[in-house]
Amino acid sequence: MQSVVKHARRIVVKVGSSLVTAEGRGLDHAALSRWAEQIAALSAQGKEVVLVSSGAIAEGIARLGWKKRPKAVNELQAAAAVGQMGLVQAYESIFRTHGLHAAQVLLTHEDLADRTRYLNARSTLRTLLELRVVPIINENDTVATDEIRLGDNDTLGALVTNLIEADCLIILTDQPGLYTADPRKNPDATLVMDAHAGDPELERMAGGAGSSVGTGGMLTKILAAKRAARSGAHTIICSGREERVLLRLAAGESIGSQLVARQAPLAARRQWLADHLQLRGGVVLDAGAVRALREDGKSLLPVGVKGITGEFERGEVVAVVDDAGREVARGLTNYSASEARRIAGKPSSAIESELGYMDEPELIHRDNLVVLG
Ligand SMILES: Nc1ncnc2c1ncn2[C@@H]1O[C@H](COP(=O)(O)OP(=O)(O)O)[C@@H](O)[C@H]1O
Numbered sequence: 001m002q003s004v005v006k007h008a009r010r011i012v013v014k015v016g017s018s019l020v021t022a023e024g025r026g027l028d029h030a031a032l033s034r035w036a037e038q039i040a041a042l043s044a045q046g047k048e049v050v051l052v053s054s055g056a057i058a059e060g061i062a063r064l065g066w067k068k069r070p071k072a073v074n075e076l077q078a079a080a081a082v083g084q085m086g087l088v089q090a091y092e093s094i095f096r097t098h099g100l101h102a103a104q105v106l107l108t109h110e111d112l113a114d115r116t117r118y119l120n121a122r123s124t125l126r127t128l129l130e131l132r133v134v135p136i137i138n139e140n141d142t143v144a145t146d147e148i149r150l151g152d153n154d155t156l157g158a159l160v161t162n163l164i165e166a167d168c169l170i171i172l173t174d175q176p177g178l179y180t181a182d183p184r185k186n187p188d189a190t191l192v193m194d195a196h197a198g199d200p201e202l203e204r205m206a207g208g209a210g211s212s213v214g215t216g217g218m219l220t221k222i223l224a225a226k227r228a229a230r231s232g233a234h235t236i237i238c239s240g241r242e243e244r245v246l247l248r249l250a251a252g253e254s255i256g257s258q259l260v261a262r263q264a265p266l267a268a269r270r271q272w273l274a275d276h277l278q279l280r281g282g283v284v285l286d287a288g289a290v291r292a293l294r295e296d297g298k299s300l301l302p303v304g305v306k307g308i309t310g311e312f313e314r315g316e317v318v319a320v321v322d323d324a325g326r327e328v329a330r331g332l333t334n335y336s337a338s339e340a341r342r343i344a345g346k347p348s349s350a351i352e353s354e355l356g357y358m359d360e361p362e363l364i365h366r367d368n369l370v371v372l373g
Pocket residue numbers: 015016017018019172173174175177178179180181182183184205206207208209210211212213214215216217218219
């Protein structure tokens with residue numbers, strides 16, 4: 001099967017910690033140069049490339065002369081702040097030799113969850129691409145506390161893919177691709193060459209993080225492929241050590257594992273809703289309401305709600321779950337958690353007498369709702 005990269009115009013390339021640093025010994029400058037050279041060649045072919053690069057923490061640890069990776073979050077954040085300098089310095093000087101500017105973009109989960117910041121990030125990235133600048137993205141580790149950290153850059157790569165509506169996400173790692181089991185532990189495992197990005201079988205194949213510096217292992221890559229597929233983007237997981245890997249993919253050669261998106265892309269606003277990673281609360285539905293959302297594309301009315309979990313304000317994104325706790329949808333709520341508790345299970349005509357006012361008859365309007373597959 002031909003690589004989907006051949007016809008891709010906008011590409012996100014993610015390079016993992018396990019590749020950018022040689023098992024924690026600082027940056028592998030030769031490897032960085034090889035990828036940058038290929039990205040420059042792709043740019044010359046008219047493709048737009050965004051680079052999501054890990055390595056700040058590992059480079060910081062090396063620069064600070066620490067013998068091993070610290071566990072304390074403040075020390076990891078300090079290492080990231082030191083190491084990010086090295087990372088962008090390296091990319092900046094390499095891209096300059098190819099006549100390209102690079103731009104540092106540090107993002108947190110909250111930047112992407114807040115609608116205004118999300119739109120600002122999208123517009124900045126689009127502008128950079130129009131200017132033929134290569135955005136170099138990493139998580140803003142210095143400010144991201146444990147609860148809100150994305151942690152692995154596979155997830156960040158997928159969120160960026162959806163943000164800029166890229167055609168594909170290339171995840172470069174230290175293995176030739178996704179194997180039927182962790183190849184470090186199962187020598188008989190075989191490479192999965194082509195699969196559907198949403199295939200639940202894939203998640204069973206992923207073992208833990210294999211390298212000492214990487215975060216998330218193969219599971220976060222598979223979940224990233226599933227997430228990217230929601231905007232119609234295909235994902236390739238392959239080895240960053242493969243010679244001229246990006247150029248060969250762009251020439252149509254099949255390398256590594258190609259996880260294809262088969263679903264129709266969600267509209268941009270629904271995409272943003274689906275990409276929220278941390279939700280403060282949820283609404284539990286009865287079976288009839290689940291059917292109304294799933295099969296009939298209806299708005300969520302308070303009458304179908306059996307319970308409310310957590311605390312949230314009007315206008316926040318909440319999880320919509322069935323009575324087994326499975327997430328059916330998510331959406332922007334018209335009422336806060338305390339208001340929703342008072343109107344749950346009641347007809348919309350009772351909202352005014354319960355609350356003393358009525359803003360909308362729906363708890364979540366269908367325009368603000370995304371049903372999850
Ligand atoms: N099914 C699998 N196929 C390939 N690699 C797997 C699988 N399950 C777990 N792994 C492990 O995932 C590791 C890559 O993940 P990680 O170390 O987080 O890399 P990166 O830094 O590139 O994100 C591999 O080195 C491998 O040991």
